[in-house]
Amino acid sequence: MTVRPTTSVVIRSYTEERWEYLTAALQSVQEQTSPALEAIVVIDHNPELLARVQTSFPDVVAVENQFERGSSGAWNSGVAATKGEVIAFLDDDALAEPDWLERLGTGYGDPDVVGVGGAIEPVWLKGKPRWFPEEFYWIVGCTYRGMPEIATPVRNLIGCNMSFRRHIFDELGAFRNDLGHKGKRPIGGDETELCIRILKRWPYKVLLHEPKAKVSHMVPSARSGWSYFCWRCYLEGQSKARLSRLVGKDVGLSS
Numbered sequence: 001m002t003v004r005p006t007t008s009v010v011i012r013s014y015t016e017e018r019w020e021y022l023t024a025a026l027q028s029v030q031e032q033t034s035p036a037l038e039a040i041v042v043i044d045h046n047p048e049l050l051a052r053v054q055t056s057f058p059d060v061v062a063v064e065n066q067f068e069r070g071s072s073g074a075w076n077s078g079v080a081a082t083k084g085e086v087i088a089f090l091d092d093d094a095l096a097e098p099d100w101l102e103r104l105g106t107g108y109g110d111p112d113v114v115g116v117g118g119a120i121e122p123v124w125l126k127g128k129p130r131w132f133p134e135e136f137y138w139i140v141g142c143t144y145r146g147m148p149e150i151a152t153p154v155r156n157l158i159g160c161n162m163s164f165r166r167h168i169f170d171e172l173g174a175f176r177n178d179l180g181h182k183g184k185r186p187i188g189g190d191e192t193e194l195c196i197r198i199l200k201r202w203p204y205k206v207l208l209h210e211p212k213a214k215v216s217h218m219v220p221s222a223r224s225g226w227s228y229f230c231w232r233c234y235l236e237g238q239s240k241a242r243l244s245r246l247v248g249k250d251v252g253l254s255s
Contacts, residue, residue, distance in 0.1 A: 004102075004108070005085035005105065006086070007085070007105065008036065008037050008040060008083060008084030008087050010040045010078030010087060010090070011025055011029075011041050011091070012042045012044060012074040012075060012089075012092060013041060013043055013044065013049065013092040014069075015049070016048070019052075021093040024095055025090060025092055025094055025096070026039060028095045028096040028098075028100075029090065032101045034101045034105055035101075036088075038061055038082065038084065039060050040061045040062075041053050041060055041062045041063070042063055042074040042075070043064055044070070044074045047064075061081055063081045064077065067177055068177050071175075072176055072190040075159075079169050084166065085166055086164070087166060087169070089162050090215060091215075094215045094216060094217045095215060095216045096161075097213075099212075099213075100215060103213035103214075104116045104213045106210070107210050108165070113205070114168055114202065114207065115163060115168070115195065116208045116210055117154075117158055117161050117209055117213070118209070118210050118212065119143045119161070119213065120141060120143045120160050120161050120214075120215055120217050121143065121214060121216050122137060122142045122217055123217065123218050125218060125219060125221060126220070126221035126224060133145075138158075139223075139228075139232045140219045140223050141159075142219075147209065148209050151209065151210045152208070153206045153207060154208070155192075155199070156191060156192040156196065159190075160215060160217055161213065161214075164194075164198075168198060171201075172198065175190045176193055195207055
C-alpha cells in the first residue's frame, strides 16, 4: 500500500476585505478526505488581520510574513513554519474540492514527481463577460484553454493550486523576493521561476499537472472588466520580461 506524504497547506492573506473568502478557504482545507497535517495562514504585513486569524482560528497556525511584502515573502514565511513532507499552496480567495489533497498526494506515488498542481476553475461573482476568452483565464489566475486535460508533466505550476516536496526548498532555497504579487499589483513569475530552477537542477524530475485536483477561484467584478484585462496583460508582459532576464528568453517565454 502506498503511503501518502504528510502535507502542510499554506494560505497567504493580506486584507480583511477577503475575510469571508479566507474563512471559506480554511473550511475547505479542514474538510479534506485526506486531511492536511496542518494549515498555515501567512498574514502579509497586516497586524490587525493576524490578530483576528489567531483569535478566530485557534487550531490554525497563523504567522507573519517575515520578509518583504508580497507573495514570495509570504510563501517563504509559510514554508519556514511547516512540518509536512509536501507543502501545498492555496489562495485565500479559493476553495479546494474535498478530494484536493488526495488527488495531489496521488501524484507523489511516483518518486520522480517533485511537484503537483491542479485545475483552477473561475467563479464569476457577477457573471462571466460574454467576450472573455477562455484562453485568457490566466488573467484571473485560473486554468486556461490549452492546458492539459489529463495528468501531464508541465514547465510550471500555478500559485493558486500547487504543491512541492519539502526537499525542494531545503536544497534549492526559497521563492525569489524580487518577483511575485505585491498587494493588489499582480506581477507574477515567482512560482514560475522556482519551477524553472527545479527542472534545471533535476531535468529528469517531473512537475505534474493533475486536472482532477481542483480548486475554485473567486473572480470579483473588478477583475472581469476590459480595463483590468488590458492592465493584467501589460503586467504579464513586464513579468515575462523580468523572468526572461533571469532565466533566459527561451525558457522564460516557453509554455
